[in-house]
Amino acid sequence: MIDVAGPPGQTAVGVVASFDFTRDRELWRWAPEGVSLYLARTDPVSMHDSLDMVSGLNDPALLARPTREVTREPIGAQVVLYSCTACSFVGGLERERALRAAMRDAGAPHALTTSGALLNALQALDARRIAIVHPYIDTIGKRLSAFLTAAGITVLTSRGLGLESRVISTVDYATVAELIAAGDHPDAEALFVSCTALPTYDLIAPLERELGKPIITANQVGMWAALCTINTSATGPGQRLLNTST
Numbered sequence: 414m415i416d417v418a419g420p421p422g423q424t425a426v427g428v429v430a431s432f433d434f435t436r437d438r439e440l441w442r443w444a445p446e447g448v449s450l451y452l453a454r455t456d457p458v459s460m461h462d463s464l465d466m467v468s469g470l471n472d473p474a475l476l477a478r479p480t481r482e483v484t485r486e487p488i489g490a491q492v493v494l495y496s497c498t499a500c501s502f503v504g505g506l507e508r509e510r511a512l513r514a515a516m517r518d519a520g521a522p523h524a525l526t527t528s529g530a531l532l533n534a535l536q537a538l539d540a541r542r543i544a545i546v547h548p549y550i551d552t553i554g555k556r557l558s559a560f561l562t563a564a565g566i567t568v569l570t571s572r573g574l575g576l577e578s579r580v581i582s583t584v585d586y587a588t589v590a591e592l593i594a595a596g597d598h599p600d601a602e603a604l605f606v607s608c609t610a611l612p613t614y615d616l617i618a619p620l621e622r623e624l625g626k627p628i629i630t631a632n633q634v635g636m637w638a639a640l641c642t643i644n645t646s647a648t649g650p651g652q653r654l655l656n657t658s659t
Contacts, residue, residue, distance in 0.1 A: 423449040426639050427483030427490030427521065431470050431497045432457045434609065435582045436632060440496070442614050443636035443647040451488050453479035463578040464552045470500035471508055473515030480519035492642040493521035494530070498607050498631040499553050501526035502560040509560075523642045527609060527631050530638035532564050534629050537657035540603035542567045546596035547607035548574040548581045557607055572596035581610040590616055597624055606630040618651030627653040 424447060428440060432454045444450055455476070458469030469475075476495060483490045493516050495501055501509050509528050516524035535543065545561070545568055547554050554573040561568050572595060574584070589611055597604055603626055606613055613630035621628050633647075633654060640647045641659040649655045 421447060423447060424643055424645065425483070425488050425490040426450050426643065427480070427488070427493035428452045428635075428639075429476055429479040429483070429493060429495045429516070430454050430609075431500055433578070433582075434496065436609060436612065439612060439614050439632050440636055443633065443640070443649055445640075445645060445648045448640065448643075448645060451483045451490055453482040455479055460578075463550050464503070464556075466578055467497075467499040467503045467553060470497060471504040471512070473508075473511045476512060476515045477519040480516045480521050480524075484520040484522075490521070492523040492525065492639050494635050494639045495524075495526040496609050496632070496635050498527045498531075498609055499549065499557070501528035503553065503556045505560060506563050525635065525638050525642065527635045528560060530634040531605060531629070531631070532566075533638050533659045534634040534654055534657075535566060535603065535605075537659060538603055538627050538629070538654065540627065541565070542569055542600060542602050544568075544570045544572075544596055544598040544601035544604045545607060546572045546592045546604065548576045548584055548592075548611060549608065550575055550577060569598040569601050570596060578610075581608060584611055586612055586616060589613060590620065593620055593624075593628065597626075601626065603627040603629060609635070614649070617649065621651070621653055629654050 460466035513524040
């Protein structure tokens with residue numbers, strides 16, 4: 414007999430991504446049935462180098478148009494995530510708050526950034542001493558450490574790949590796994606993998622078992638925080654963060 418009831422209703426989560434974002438499918442893997450992601454990208458920004466690019470993407474004015482795209486009817490997203498790590502930490506804590514305010518002003522009922530979600534995740538895990546790994550050039554990596562330090566987090570070690578933004582999306586699982594293993598610190602209560610351009614979903618649970626501590630990643634913390642906001646659990650078997658709430 415044909416089921417004429419139709420598909421179940423969907424709750425909309427809005428994602429504002431940088432113009433060069435390519436990990437749409439990875440974000441979807443954390444979304445449970447009943448949640449649909451609606452992505453809108455920023456306008457391109459001019460750049461001399463990677464620091465120049467992420468600094469340009471740290472402009473609250475860039476978020477108004479894509480936020481309106483995902484919050485207006487018929488989409489009506491109840492929460493909007495600015496899914497870009499460096500773009501949200503490069504200007505410091507005050508600028509991260511300004512990004513969220515800009516999204517709320519553009520119609521987002523709830524607004525998050527990847528870097529703000531990171532702080533929420535560390536609080537949920539009660540992790541104050543961490544290791545960080547990232548793909549960035551050194552100047553951006555130092556901005557990440559400064560952001561975390563200003564938020565009261567002790568960065569025990571920071572290890573990067575030294576890559577310009579245009580090639581980060583080519584990094585594969587094997588390289589990320591090696592970076593995590595090399596970047597851990599024995600006293601770290603958690604390890605953070607920065608950058609939404611890095612693939613991480615299938616690495617988290619097995620490397621958490623191997624290292625014996627939470628491993629949290631940029632795309633993971635963003636999706637976790639967005640879904641917690643709408644009282645929904647993210648999908649990620651064996652990932653420690655997903656057993657906590659904001």
